[in-house]
Amino acid sequence: MPNPLAHKLNCYVGLSEDDRMCLADAMSPSRMVAARTDIIHEGDDPRAINVILEGWACRYRQFANGRRQVVSLLLPGDPCDPHIFLLDEMDHAIGAITPVLLGQITGPAMRDLTARSPQLAMAFHREALATAAIQREWTVSLGSRTGIERLAHLFCELHARLAAIGLTDGNTCAMPMTQNDLGDAMGQTSVHINRTLQELRGMGLITLRSRRLTIHDPAALARLAHFDTAYLHLTEAGHAAAR
Amino acid sequence: MPNPLAHKLNCYVGLSEDDRMCLADAMSPSRMVAARTDIIHEGDDPRAINVILEGWACRYRQFANGRRQVVSLLLPGDPCDPHIFLLDEMDHAIGAITPVLLGQITGPAMRDLTARSPQLAMAFHREALATAAIQREWTVSLGSRTGIERLAHLFCELHARLAAIGLTDGNTCAMPMTQNDLGDAMGQTSVHINRTLQELRGMGLITLRSRRLTIHDPAALARLAHFDTAYLHLTEAGHAAAR
DNA sequence: CGGCATCTTGATCCAGCTCAACCAGCGTGG
DNA sequence: CCACGCTGGTTGAGCTGGATCAAGATGCCG
Numbered sequence: 201m202p203n204p205l206a207h208k209l210n211c212y213v214g215l216s217e218d219d220r221m222c223l224a225d226a227m228s229p230s231r232m233v234a235a236r237t238d239i240i241h242e243g244d245d246p247r248a249i250n251v252i253l254e255g256w257a258c259r260y261r262q263f264a265n266g267r268r269q270v271v272s273l274l275l276p277g278d279p280c281d282p283h284i285f286l287l288d289e290m291d292h293a294i295g296a297i298t299p300v301l302l303g304q305i306t307g308p309a310m311r312d313l314t315a316r317s318p319q320l321a322m323a324f325h326r327e328a329l330a331t332a333a334i335q336r337e338w339t340v341s342l343g344s345r346t347g348i349e350r351l352a353h354l355f356c357e358l359h360a361r362l363a364a365i366g367l368t369d370g371n372t373c374a375m376p377m378t379q380n381d382l383g384d385a386m387g388q389t390s391v392h393i394n395r396t397l398q399e400l401r402g403m404g405l406i407t408l409r410s411r412r413l414t415i416h417d418p419a420a421l422a423r424l425a426h427f428d429t430a431y432l433h434l435t436e437a438g439h440a441a442a443r
Numbered sequence: 444m445p446n447p448l449a450h451k452l453n454c455y456v457g458l459s460e461d462d463r464m465c466l467a468d469a470m471s472p473s474r475m476v477a478a479r480t481d482i483i484h485e486g487d488d489p490r491a492i493n494v495i496l497e498g499w500a501c502r503y504r505q506f507a508n509g510r511r512q513v514v515s516l517l518l519p520g521d522p523c524d525p526h527i528f529l530l531d532e533m534d535h536a537i538g539a540i541t542p543v544l545l546g547q548i549t550g551p552a553m554r555d556l557t558a559r560s561p562q563l564a565m566a567f568h569r570e571a572l573a574t575a576a577i578q579r580e581w582t583v584s585l586g587s588r589t590g591i592e593r594l595a596h597l598f599c600e601l602h603a604r605l606a607a608i609g610l611t612d613g614n615t616c617a618m619p620m621t622q623n624d625l626g627d628a629m630g631q632t633s634v635h636i637n638r639t640l641q642e643l644r645g646m647g648l649i650t651l652r653s654r655r656l657t658i659h660d661p662a663a664l665a666r667l668a669h670f671d672t673a674y675l676h677l678t679e680a681g682h683a684a685a686r
Numbered sequence: 687c688g689g690c691a692t693c694t695t696g697a698t699c700c701a702g703c704t705c706a707a708c709c710a711g712c713g714t715g716g
Numbered sequence: 717c718c719a720c721g722c723t724g725g726t727t728g729a730g731c732t733g734g735a736t737c738a739a740g741a742t743g744c745c746g
Binding site for chain 1: 733734
Binding site: 622623633637640 | 723724725726727
């Protein structure tokens, strides 16, 4: 598979062949992170931008009482920390859900890229805005959606995001999170996630087995979740990929 | 009061007198919006960046079933929609809580500003990142904090943000939201907000009367809320203002 | 084959919701 | 200047989604 970052950015702004080459050049040698370990710790002050090339990760906050809140999910092509080289220190950690392959773009390389290509600069900017929109939508989910709606919404979102980077197989995609992870993300117990999953299965909407998710009735699932792709801000290219 | 946007940006990056003047110049004539009306509707495609000069506003999503989720609060100095001129259409609305005085910076004026002053460019960038961090913290609140913790956290955050722009009077600050608004923001009923407020009052932590909030014991409130200012990413200037 | 992580299931409990009044302040028009 | 109506705050009673606690069941990996 080619660079998933290029694939993703292309969903926001059409990139030239030249842009893709620059992007590939800017990426320094990648490193591997084992599943269930931290990519970045809270309090770290790193210097380069990490990009997920393969695997899933999550931003999370850990509380003293053991409770963990997953704040967002990072999929292939997602930059982990576009901010980091601007802010003083991390206010959260990033952990690998599966084994993760990371690419890195140094601060200078990044400045060079965006200076050279306005397309790329625009694409990075839109990417950041779309990420913010996704974050807002999570806020909406946690604040206003019921358990089953939340989970349904998450599945809709994940499928759409994976589709945009070409990682779906029809209505099927990867779903490597444990029920515990899902609970941490949805602000619920794994016990309750379990029961909610059974309900979704019982309604014939999804199958989730051996870390693969199949959405049997996308329209019905989206209706249940009050899911509307608009907030993902995918352009034609992104939607075409999703089809 | 001088420009609250300058005040706020100065909390992220020290600005020169020149920077402040440029900023003031870039701001086109301001407009007034009545309380309880929309500043921007969902689906709009506006061209300029709105900045709150006076008053409070909120981003929100309205559901068909009448439920409303407030996704973030906008205080004086906050840009409403740094994104808008990049994305296709609004995925949420922005509504005025109090009467709001808006300034506007056009896209070209913005580009001009950031091209002329690297300090300003940096400040805007950090502002955006701090906003994202606040959004993540809301996700944490809705996902992991109990009712009383959530409300306590909101009060801590608001006081800190207002302090950074010089709008506090010791431990007292404005709090113009109705219990209904608070409910929409915290993903709870106004009835339950009411009872939670009584609990906070009963614990002697706060007074909230005639739209003014006083925090009697900031340390205790922060402890209850698991509040840690780090995520606001205020620099020395911001913290000094907060003191 | 044994050990550990994950998933299931059951029983009980409680934070927060719903529904339904009722009260208080305040702006408006007669 | 008062009566009225409206918005926002308060209170009570009963209900429920999801938490908690506890035990198994399943399945994967060394």
